[in-house]
Amino acid sequence: FLTNKFSFGGTIKWIHQGLEDEFAEALNFDFGTLYDTGFRTITIGMAISSIGPEMQFIDQQFSPPTNFKLGVSMNAFQSNQHSVLTSAEFNHPSDNKERGNLGLEYEYSPMERIQVALRGGLMTNRDTQDYAFGFGVQFPTSANAGANVNYSYTDLDVLGGSHQVSVILEY
Helix, strand or coil: CCCCCEEEEEEEEEEEEEECCEEEEEEEEEEEEEEECCCCCCEEEEEEEEECCCEEECCEEECCCCEEEEEEEEEEEECCCEEEEEEEEEEEECCCCCEEEEEEEEEEEEECCEEEEEEEEEEECCCCCCEEEEEEEEEEEECCEEEEEEEEEEECHHHCEEEEEEEEEEC
16 A cells, blocks of 8 residues: 555566477566545556566567556445445457456345355457356354355357356455
């Protein structure tokens, strides 16, 4: 955090791409910011990923696939037990066409430290992805620990569907 309304972060990645005895390696960086506007619950985020030098693999030179993302989110509704989060994201990859995403999350909190979420999203300007949906449950495992279980399905058109499950333990 830089201030209570503005935060930033980054990652350093070592990239190794190889095939048999040939390989290319490079150091890449990601950088992102998050800004709480203070207006209603609007938050704006920005990220640039895979910033780095050109790489050479065998006799081909190529740049890493740098991607610029800009997103905005807002709690459209919030009460003690219910909330609705809306989001929109714009992606500008260096090696592909621009893309947009819209998302919606409904969260229900029947008791303290227990949340159930339903999520859905639409994706634009993609060859194989149109929509995704999923759900998640967050619950305590002890006084100071908890767990999250999430499931998502993404439609991949002629390739079928992609199912993803994540389990997160917090302590």
